[in-house]
Amino acid sequence: MHARAVAASTTALLGTAALLLPLSPARAADDGARPVIVAHRGASAYAPENTLAAVDKAAALGVDWVENDVQRTKDGELVVLHDDSLQRTTDVEEVFPDRAPWKVRDFTAAEIARLDAGSWFDPAYAGTRVPTLEQFVHRVERNHQKLLLEIKNPQLYPGIERQTLKVLSNEGWLDRRHVKHRLIVQSFSADSVRAVHDLKPAVKTGFLGTPPVADLPAYSAFTDQINPSHGSLSAPYVAAVQAFRGPHGKRMEVFTWTVNDAAAARRVAGFGVDGIITNTPDVVRDAVGG
Numbered sequence: 001m002h003a004r005a006v007a008a009s010t011t012a013l014l015g016t017a018a019l020l021l022p023l024s025p026a027r028a029a030d031d032g033a034r035p036v037i038v039a040h041r042g043a044s045a046y047a048p049e050n051t052l053a054a055v056d057k058a059a060a061l062g063v064d065w066v067e068n069d070v071q072r073t074k075d076g077e078l079v080v081l082h083d084d085s086l087q088r089t090t091d092v093e094e095v096f097p098d099r100a101p102w103k104v105r106d107f108t109a110a111e112i113a114r115l116d117a118g119s120w121f122d123p124a125y126a127g128t129r130v131p132t133l134e135q136f137v138h139r140v141e142r143n144h145q146k147l148l149l150e151i152k153n154p155q156l157y158p159g160i161e162r163q164t165l166k167v168l169s170n171e172g173w174l175d176r177r178h179v180k181h182r183l184i185v186q187s188f189s190a191d192s193v194r195a196v197h198d199l200k201p202a203v204k205t206g207f208l209g210t211p212p213v214a215d216l217p218a219y220s221a222f223t224d225q226i227n228p229s230h231g232s233l234s235a236p237y238v239a240a241v242q243a244f245r246g247p248h249g250k251r252m253e254v255f256t257w258t259v260n261d262a263a264a265a266r267r268v269a270g271f272g273v274d275g276i277i278t279n280t281p282d283v284v285r286d287a288v289g290g
Contacts, residue, residue: 033274034269034288034289035268035269035273035274035275035276035288036064036065036255036274036275036276037063037064037065037275037276037278037281037284037285037288038063038065038066038067038148038255038275038276038277038278038281039054039055039057039058039061039063039065039066039067039278039279039281040067040257040258040277040278040279041054041067041068041069041082041279042054042055042056042057042058042066042067042068043057043058043060043061043063043279043280043281043282044279045260045279045280046280047121047125048089048117048118048120048121048122048125048128049082049089049121050068050069050080050081050082050089050117050130050131050136051080051117051118051125051128051129051130051131052128052131052135052136052139053118053125053128054066055136055139055140055143055145056139056143058143058145058281059143059145061281061282063145063281063282063285064144064145064146065145065146065147065148065275066140066145066146066147066148067147067148067149067150067277068080068136068147068148068149068150069081069082069150069152070133070149070150070151070152070160070164071084071104071105071152071153071156071157072104072105072156072157072160072163073104073105073107073108073109073112074105074106074107074108075108075109075110076163077108077109077132078132078133078134078160078163078164078167079104079109079112079130079131079132079133080130080131080132080133080135080136081104081130081152082152083104084103084104084105084152084153084156085101085102085103085104086102086103086104086107086112086115086130087101087102088120089117089120089121089130090112090115090116090117090120090130091115091116091119091120092107092115095114095115096111105156105157109132112130113129113130115129115130116128116129117129117130133164133167134167134170134171137167137168137171137173138171141171141172141173145182146181146182146183147173147182147183147184148184148186148206148255148277149164149168149183149184149185149186150185150186150187150208151164151185151186151187151189151192151196152187154187154189154191154192154195155189160192161192161195161196161199162195162199164185164196165185165196165199165200165203168183174200174202174203179202179203179204183203183204184203184204184205184206184224184225185203185204185205185206186205186206186207186208186225186227187206187207187208188207188208188209190207190219190223193205193206193207193222193223194222194223197222197223197247198222201247204224204225204248205222205223205224205225205247206223206224206225206226206227206253206255207219207223207225207226207227208227208228208257209226209227209228210226210228210229210232210233210237211226213237213240216240216241216244216252217244220244220245220246220247220252221247222247223246223247223252224246224247224248224250224252224253225246225252225253225254225255225274226241226252226253226254227254227255227256227257227275227277228254228256228257229256229257229258230256230257230258230259230264230267230268230276233254233256233268233271233273234271235270235271235272238254238271238272238273239272241253241254242254242272242274253274253275254272254273254274254275255273255274255275255276255277256268256273256275256276256277257276257277257278258277258278258279259276259277259278259284260278260279260280260283260284261280261283262283262284262286262287263287265278265283265284265287265288266287266288269287269288276288
């Protein structure tokens with residue numbers, strides 16, 4: 001996850017939202033709950049990010065939650081990749097040397113399926129492929145895991161929210177069991193989060209960022225979580241978020257990212273966060289006792 005500027009339209013969106021009354025302040029640490037551990041792009045410290053191998057590594061470590069990123073190809077397929085370019089995590093420069101800057105949206109799904117998405121990480125993962133969203137959720141399902149799905153760069157892919165929800169529905173991920181216990185959809189774009197909520201109100205949502213406390217009542221109308229970078233976090237901010245009910249009538253949550261060492265994990269756990277997103281889920285789990 002990388003920080004993104006919130007779309008300009010967010011200001012208007014927040015300005016028109018109804019003000020909701022807060023709950024009494026509450027923190028996860030107060031009720032003894034340990035934060036949920038989420039494997040960022042899978043267990044990405046140990047296997048190539050956003051691949052099925054990273055999902056399997058998280059499962060091998062006993063981690064229930066995995067996070068992934070969704071982009072869209074030239075021919076409309078949803079694939080799991082963090083960057084809007086294929087350059088960093090595949091061998092696209094070698095396979096298609098004349099097609100710089102190698103943007104995901106300029107390649108078909110079949111072309112992307114040819115790429116090696118593992119060798120950059122370690123030769124042991126040579127031949128690992130970029131998964132489609134369908135392949136990714138199949139693997140998460142097979143492993144009995146849960147999914148924190150991030151819609152990346154929605155401004156590049158008009159309608160990606162509806163398409164993502166359609167894929168999830170087709171794969172059985174919008175039934176009551178998944179929606180209630182196993183799925184969260186998040187984005188850096190408030191408009192994208194709002195679109196997901198409007199299209200499928202039952203789906204739990206998260207906004208990636210640190211909105212001003214004064215704006216939290218407006219966010220609470222369409223998002224269940226505020227998910228900031230751990231470097232921007234403080235105990236008062238966590239308490240401020242948790243003082244509001246989200247659109248499903250439950251206390252709003254805070255999942256923070258990307259925490260990869262024991263000291264940082266203990267620090268944010270002390271703030272009362274509800275979840276910690278990490279490349280090293282074993283390290284963080286051991287640090288906080290999750």
